[in-house]
Amino acid sequence: MRISRRNALLSGASALATLATRPAWAFGDGTRMDVAEIMLPSGTVSRPNAWTRLLLEVVQTTSVECTPRAVQVAPDDPELFSHPFAVLVGTGPLPSLSERAREQLVRYLSYGGFLFVDDASGEPKSAFDASFRLLAQGLFPTRPLAVLSADHSVYRSFFLLREPVGRVALHRVLEGVQLGSMHPLVYSQDDVSGALDRRADGMDLSACVPEGELQRREAVKLAINLVLYALTSNYKHDQAHVRRLMEEGRLE
């Protein structure tokens, strides 16, 4: 029998003890949410602590069942299809992908996978950014990266966000590639994972600039929204939600 994640997370919350005692099985690790870090021979970085923190935040904040872990996979590894939520974080120029890796990434994104790409360089114009844009164009030649509109579902999938920021707040936008009604590839240049990353002792790895902890809080909220968007796509654009949020004055 597996340990109830709610029992583990909320063991100190006496007020919610009754609800917290319900076991949560989520049949097998594979069914629960985790993160696959796509690693390339160069240019990418692994931040398992950032993703573990994100998944714990998701578990604590939402009803999504997660396994707080990050696994590293190569883009041409079939294991990628066991993890529908993937990230690619980089600081330097990315190498060219093999044809097999390219095909698998396209298939992954076309059949329901989600990829969050994070430029961790913290620079306005990085080598990573340039190389990733080439990579994205190679993957979807007819579907260019485009800035997501302010009313995009990713900004309201759980939290209502006004602008996306990470460890830095240089660009304050998200870009994405649209397939059907969803953007399965979302790109940030503001090092969102940098705001989440922790040292082994649990302390934040980097300071967020320019607004410090307030900015980190917004970055965490953005990351949670990304997970919820990956699961619920444009759910928050359903008429019932929009109408109710507008009635309550939370949406303009």
Next chain:
Amino acid sequence: MIDWLTGGGLFSSGHLVITGAPWAMVVAVVLSVLALWLAARPGPIAGRWAELTLTAVGCLALVALAARPVWLAEGERTEPGRVVVLVDASRSMGITEPDGSTRFAAALALAHRIDGAEVYHFGGDLRPGEPALPDLDATDIAGALQGITRRYAGEKLASVVLITDGIDRGGLVTTAEDGTRTIDRTALPAQLSGPLTVYQVGRERAVGDVSVVDVHAGSFAFLRAPFSIEVEVAATGVKLDAVPVTLTRNGQPAGSRRITLDEQGHGRAVFEITPDTPGRFVYEASVPVPEGDMVPSNNSLSRAVRVVRDRVRVLQVCGSPSMDQKFMRLFLKEDPGIDLVSFFILRTQADMGSGYSPDELSLIEFPYRRLFDDDLSTFDLVILQNFDYAPYFEHDAPTLLGNLAEYVRNGGAIAFLGGDRSFDLGKYADTALADVLPVTLGVPGDAVDLAPFSPTLTEAGARHPVTRLVGDPAENQALWARLPALDGTNLSLGPAKDAAVLLEHPSLKAGAGPLPVLAVRQVGLGRTMSLSVDSSWRWSFAEAGKGGGNQAYLRFWKSAMRWLVGDPDDQAVVLDLPRENVEPDEPLRASVQVRDAGFQPVAGATVRGAVDSAEGSVGVDVQTDASGVATFEVPTAKRGAHRVKITATTADGRSLGAAETVYAVVTRDPELDRVTPDGEALRALASSVGGRFVGPDGYTEPLVDPEAGRVVRDRRESPLWAAPGLGIVFGGTVSIAWWLRRRGGRR
């Protein structure tokens, strides 16, 4: 004596006309010359003058006979103008007036008062002679006047008499938008043949009648979308301020209204209908038959309405966002035939200590009461995806779960999907919803098994449309066998009674049999399906990762949805009619498509049943052709609703299914729609042509044109050749000449 000999007329003014054939006259001349030559020889002519003269006269008579002379005498005279009477013989003339006599009898009595008239009768066309019965099915007054004008073209009639109740169904009267009625002069002859006198029979408002004039319903409506049925009611000759109008659907009450009639006795009732099942339905509007209602047959009227799905309306409720929920939503959202309403529980009470204020969230309250009470019937399918009701329903749980069970029994559908909040983990055992699920709940202890497994296709699953992903059974079996393994399963006590297990666990048991993984069940008019896993998404994503695409996942869920919502075109036996409403005696053929459990057409299937109506039952017994289709004619002679019910069986008697539909024969008699005489129109008609209108309360002689008359040409032929004179001359002279010749010793 002279007239007798000459045939008469020989001495009147005239002239002679030769009508004989030339060859006959030539023959007569030749014969005459030969006779004279023979008479002149032998011997001297002296002393034989009498004989020769008589012979010559006889020959002349012969030539005259061959010429066939006729004496032709011609002349002209003028006779008085004719009187023509037109009697309305339509069915409205058969209505009995309060005095006990019919309008038709009154019309004939009027016609008989006019001496020497030439009588015609009319309905939709003009016919000569006096009518025997008022049985014609139309009334075209202008057409009848046109007919008379054509028939007597060029002649001035002394009088044209029209006897009718004035209820015209031709083009005599036009009604403007403001209700003003005028005579359409263009429908009438440019010039009538004589002065018109119009006699009205029947008194306005003297006949009592309440009728359903029309039912406006359109021919089709959308499922779960309101539409209006408007019923027009008219009352004449009876004092009614209000009338109750009743509407039935396939004979069952569908509503009633009490409507107020206006001064003209008109009123309308509007029924708002929200159909909750697809198919064909006959709506019949009716009003009571009050005392004095002379035409009870027009107090009800039927219309058939076909209810179709606009889009399948699906409610997806998920207790926790997950991969299974994500792939299900992607599938549902990409189908243009699905109207999806999703509600995902993004945060529970357990998640509320995370330090975020509600204003930061985009969450809305879960409207569970509205969804599972007021709005529930608006959905064709409810997907409960790893949803635990207890934290939300609280004390409303018995009511709301009871609503779900009732929703199924009334024709709704539920897909009940597994997960850590579902089945026994969601505490559904012993609830009203559990009573309609395809599996029995109540597993003690841990009601879950976390070991990955690949489900096995059962014998029923191999045939069932939900799990028949490809047509070939072997290929279908192989397809299921190679799909990715699932992550674990909820447990159950086994299939419910009447449920069919389509996929089962390869090793786990539930009671005596394998653990059901996918099971389906028909409950009342609705259907349920349980899938005890939360990882069917792997049939899409993992299969795509292997290069196989997601067709198996899409086909499975597409088939499951079609089966769950009971798509009429997705049944084994589909009965169809090209139209819902038909006119009397209009040909109408029904078609039946028969398929087996694998949806393959069944050739040679026997289709038996009946077409039932108030008039009786007509049997159906046909066989399907090679494409699994059979057709048959349905009766359309009698008015009202007809229900067609058929069953299909294989050659060895195995049942393949049943189907039924309805249609309406609209046999409303237009002649009895309105029964009040239209004196206003008749008065206007008479006025428009300078004629005379005579109401039902008196009698005035018809207008007569004293100058009307007709020139009659006389022509008398007296065939002289046929009169006795020429024959006597010919016979007498020849006989005497022959006698004189013999007496003179000549031969």
